[in-house]
Amino acid sequence: xxxxxxxxxxxxxxxxxxxxxxxxxxxxxxxxxxxxxxxxxxxxxxxxxxxxxxxxxxxxxxxxxxxxxxxxxxxxxxxxxxxxxxxxxxxxxxxxxxxxxxxxxxxxxxxxxxxxxxxxxxxxxxxxxxxxxxxxxxxxxxxxxxxxxxxxxxxxxxxxxxxxxxxxxxxxxxxxxxxxxxxxxxxxxxxxxxxxxxxxxxxxxxxxxxxxx
Amino acid sequence: xxxxxxxxxxxxxxxxxxxxxxxxxxxxxxxxxxxxxxxxxxxxxxxxxxxxxxxxxxxxxxxxxxxxxxxxxxxxxxxxxxxxxxxxxxxxxxxxxxxxxxxxxxxxxxxxxxxxxxxxxxxxxxxxxxxxxxxxxxxxxxxxxxxxxxxxxxxxxxxxxxxxxxxxxxxxxxxxxxxxxxxxxxxxxxxxxxxxxxxxxxxxxxxxxxxxxxxxxxxxxxx
Numbered sequence: 001x002x003x004x005x006x007x008x009x010x011x012x013x014x015x016x017x018x019x020x021x022x023x024x025x026x027x028x029x030x031x032x033x034x035x036x037x038x039x040x041x042x043x044x045x046x047x048x049x050x051x052x053x054x055x056x057x058x059x060x061x062x063x064x065x066x067x068x069x070x071x072x073x074x075x076x077x078x079x080x081x082x083x084x085x086x087x088x089x090x091x092x093x094x095x096x097x098x099x100x101x102x103x104x105x106x107x108x109x110x111x112x113x114x115x116x117x118x119x120x121x122x123x124x125x126x127x128x129x130x131x132x133x134x135x136x137x138x139x140x141x142x143x144x145x146x147x148x149x150x151x152x153x154x155x156x157x158x159x160x161x162x163x164x165x166x167x168x169x170x171x172x173x174x175x176x177x178x179x180x181x182x183x184x185x186x187x188x189x190x191x192x193x194x195x196x197x198x199x200x201x202x203x204x205x206x207x208x209x210x211x212x213x
Numbered sequence: 214x215x216x217x218x219x220x221x222x223x224x225x226x227x228x229x230x231x232x233x234x235x236x237x238x239x240x241x242x243x244x245x246x247x248x249x250x251x252x253x254x255x256x257x258x259x260x261x262x263x264x265x266x267x268x269x270x271x272x273x274x275x276x277x278x279x280x281x282x283x284x285x286x287x288x289x290x291x292x293x294x295x296x297x298x299x300x301x302x303x304x305x306x307x308x309x310x311x312x313x314x315x316x317x318x319x320x321x322x323x324x325x326x327x328x329x330x331x332x333x334x335x336x337x338x339x340x341x342x343x344x345x346x347x348x349x350x351x352x353x354x355x356x357x358x359x360x361x362x363x364x365x366x367x368x369x370x371x372x373x374x375x376x377x378x379x380x381x382x383x384x385x386x387x388x389x390x391x392x393x394x395x396x397x398x399x400x401x402x403x404x405x406x407x408x409x410x411x412x413x414x415x416x417x418x419x420x421x422x423x424x425x426x427x428x429x430x431x432x433x434x435x436x
Contacts, residue, residue, distance in 0.1 A: 109220020
């Protein structure tokens, strides 16, 4: 039977009683939270409190021990969930032998591209003008991060899962991340961002998820 | 989907081109191993000619084993593997592109040098093209079976040795059919049946191996 009142837009992230255990030892949970479209949620916690693990569960790389997570109304890692999600982890996934430009084109080939965006213009926006043709392995850690941010901003994903996006970045880089997040939220996108609390981040945070070890 | 396949293939071919010296190593290894046989067995022509097909096949197999271990290691170490798994594309398709690039970069140079090795060992006449045909079918089959095992062992320490121990038993039927075809051709016997078996196994592997490999990679990342 057809549902007479279908939910028009399932929330980007909806988590109910989510628990993750590694070898019978609880890493986090039970967690309950919802990330609505156009909002940014911050995951706070000390080192080892399970921030990265939470992001990997929501990305679909790890399987939750109990409870349920829904990404755009589907199970994490399903085709529908992956189609709307882009993530940025500790490992940036850039190929060191390719240039930033080639890495961006690869990302667009795999994930698609937001309409009206151009990789070269994006490299300028993240402050990598003139580095587009250097191999990524010769760039500094901060420049690599900026390349990964440029790739993220090009993708058409509506949900960003960002693991410590401020690591390795200077003051301008931190402002850049905040700027990209603000633009993303203004365009109706949402994000789940982890931070160990060293960087102050205020603008537009709709909810904060506090993890305790 | 075709765009993702092309992007992945282009990536791997470009990466191989940036490190083109590495592609020569398996070829040099194969040449050296094949050269050892006349030294070990003596230069008796009839003996070398009789075993030449098998020697070339085993040499190519071992050379491929050297680099098979690294198929997913680079992507695991720099995190690219996670971005491939999370991409909104069928992972099996991306794995298939990876394997095609691997075969083009590693196996094709070995196949190109194989006639030289066979000639050096005294393989002559109609058996030469049969050897090439057997290699063209056996090498992708090995790469596909090997990719599944590599995906299973990705992230484990000493995965190279483990991979060899797991792959070599599975390579036995491939070697039997391929060497059987070459041996039959050398004696003027019909050689189509073993080649057809190889082709059938390859057709099966092309469909099933990327699916199994994708599942194995997901399991490897879930820890």
